[in-house]
Amino acid sequence: MNMILRVVLYIVLAPIIGGLLEGIDRKISARMQRRVGPPILQPFYDVKKLFKKQVIIVSRSQTFGLIPYFFLMVLTGAMFFAGMDILMCFFVMSTAATALYFAAMVTSSPYATIGANRELIQMMAYEPAVLLTCVGFYLAEGTFNVSEIAASDRTDILFMPGFFVAFVFILTIKMRKSPFDTSTSHHMHQELVKGLTTEMGARNLAIFQVTEWYENVFLMGVVGLYLVNSNPMSIIWAIICIMAVYFLEILIDNTSARMKWQDMMKITWIFTLFTAGVNLLVLMLVK
Amino acid sequence: MANVKRSPWLLHYDGSSCNGCDIEVLASLTPVYDAERFGVMNTGDPMQADIFLITGGVNTQNKDTVKQLYDQMPRPKVVVAVGVCACTGGIFKDCYNILGGADTVIPVDIYVPGCAARPQAIIDGIVQAVELFEQRSKEHDEMVRNQKKGSEVA
Ligand code: SF4
Numbered sequence: 001m002n003m004i005l006r007v008v009l010y011i012v013l014a015p016i017i018g019g020l021l022e023g024i025d026r027k028i029s030a031r032m033q034r035r036v037g038p039p040i041l042q043p044f045y046d047v048k049k050l051f052k053k054q055v056i057i058v059s060r061s062q063t064f065g066l067i068p069y070f071f072l073m074v075l076t077g078a079m080f081f082a083g084m085d086i087l088m089c090f091f092v093m094s095t096a097a098t099a100l101y102f103a104a105m106v107t108s109s110p111y112a113t114i115g116a117n118r119e120l121i122q123m124m125a126y127e128p129a130v131l132l133t134c135v136g137f138y139l140a141e142g143t144f145n146v147s148e149i150a151a152s153d154r155t156d157i158l159f160m161p162g163f164f165v166a167f168v169f170i171l172t173i174k175m176r177k178s179p180f181d182t183s184t185s186h187h188m189h190q191e192l193v194k195g196l197t198t199e200m201g202a203r204n205l206a207i208f209q210v211t212e213w214y215e216n217v218f219l220m221g222v223v224g225l226y227l228v229n230s231n232p233m234s235i236i237w238a239i240i241c242i243m244a245v246y247f248l249e250i251l252i253d254n255t256s257a258r259m260k261w262q263d264m265m266k267i268t269w270i271f272t273l274f275t276a277g278v279n280l281l282v283l284m285l286v287k
Numbered sequence: 288m289a290n291v292k293r294s295p296w297l298l299h300y301d302g303s304s305c306n307g308c309d310i311e312v313l314a315s316l317t318p319v320y321d322a323e324r325f326g327v328m329n330t331g332d333p334m335q336a337d338i339f340l341i342t343g344g345v346n347t348q349n350k351d352t353v354k355q356l357y358d359q360m361p362r363p364k365v366v367v368a369v370g371v372c373a374c375t376g377g378i379f380k381d382c383y384n385i386l387g388g389a390d391t392v393i394p395v396d397i398y399v400p401g402c403a404a405r406p407q408a409i410i411d412g413i414v415q416a417v418e419l420f421e422q423r424s425k426e427h428d429e430m431v432r433n434q435k436k437g438s439e440v441a
Contacts, residue, residue: 039293049294
């Protein structure tokens with residue numbers, strides 16, 4: 001019963017929380033640039049408007065790619081908050097990302113195609129760290145099961161600080177933040193127009209946006225999992241940690257310039273494999 | 288709660304200009320004027336834009352581009368011509384290749400004069416465009432509703 005409640009709460013609340021997070025993100029970014037910035041509810045205004053615009057379809061199969069992207073991402077989060085296998089969650093998330101790749105690819109627009117290719121490269125860059133995170137949880141807790149990890153007495157971050165740093169590192173890629181926002185070229189960088197989302201307008205862009213909110217809430221949930229243990233107080237610590245991580249991402253976004261994909265690959269792999277790898281060895285030796 | 292008025296996304300195209308107005312358009316997005324507080328975003332993607340800001344006149348080479356950008360924008364949409372070049376052709380009016388202002392190829396709704404148009408004037412133009420955008424959006428909703436009704440009858 002509790003499990004169903006959590007899933008329902010996720011499905012209902014995730015878009016609201018995700019949208020608010022994005023609004024706060026835009027506000028804080030603006031303050032960092034000494035601007036007033038848009039209202040916190042701006043992302044909701046944007047999505048509402050997008051649903052009202054005329055739908056121009058470049059290629060029908062684009063919608064066919066976007067719908068699985070949406071549903072698989074919701075499924076990822078639902079599985080996570082239901083307390084199922086964390087490894088499985090990340091596999092479903094990768095499948096969702098692949099659906100997005102196809103949605104951009106089918107339009108055969110040069111910008112969307114380059115954006116899609118870069119998305120694949122980004123997946124290649126962050127995937128090892130994601131898998132290592134799962135391995136780390138297994139070594140620390142002896143299980144992949146999210147509900148068992150959350151219900152144990154240990155605070156995982158104490159056992160796996162290296163994995164945590166690696167995960168926060170790849171969050172920058174997953175959340176499409178500078179210096180790694182190569183696939184959609186957010187903000188004012190427009191060398192790829194809008195990259196992956198170039199040919200998405202109106203309703204389709206709105207779906208993409210809402211899916212990102214679901215995704216962000218899921219990722220923040222994983223960040224929280226590092227701190228949650230059997231003590232209910234730990235949830236408060238997890239929320240504080242999530243806010244700190246989110247702020248850090250905004251700070252990185254606003255203070256760093258764009259990176260070439262080659263450098264992104266190199267830095268991400270070296271950094272995440274090093275931090276997570278050292279942590280992995282230590283955990284294996286201690287056990 | 289919200290209506291479309293709160294989220295105007297701009298597409299900025301620089302035609303046959305001296306780049307003066309172009310820079311002023313970007314200036315209106317900087318911290319001093321901060322157009323983003325009205326929800327304005329500079330997208331660069333016609334598929335996602337609501338308001339077409341055009342600076343500079345239309346010449347024989349860019350006339351098709353301007354037309355195509357306009358056609359790629361989904362309804363409802365508004366066009367704003369920024370600077371006298373975009374309004375009439377400006378100081379380039381008598382050049383052999385200039386056809387005239389933006390309205391020689393696409394319907395322009397709002398004219399922002401000035402050489403170069405000041406950021407204040409540009410933001411004022413955008414605010415007026417937003418009003419018009421809301422009105423167009425209502426008409427668009429009406430049309431969609433009628434179409435739906437029509438298809439139910441048929
Ligand atoms: S109106 Fe003046 S400043 Fe603006 S593009 Fe024309 S010549 Fe340049």
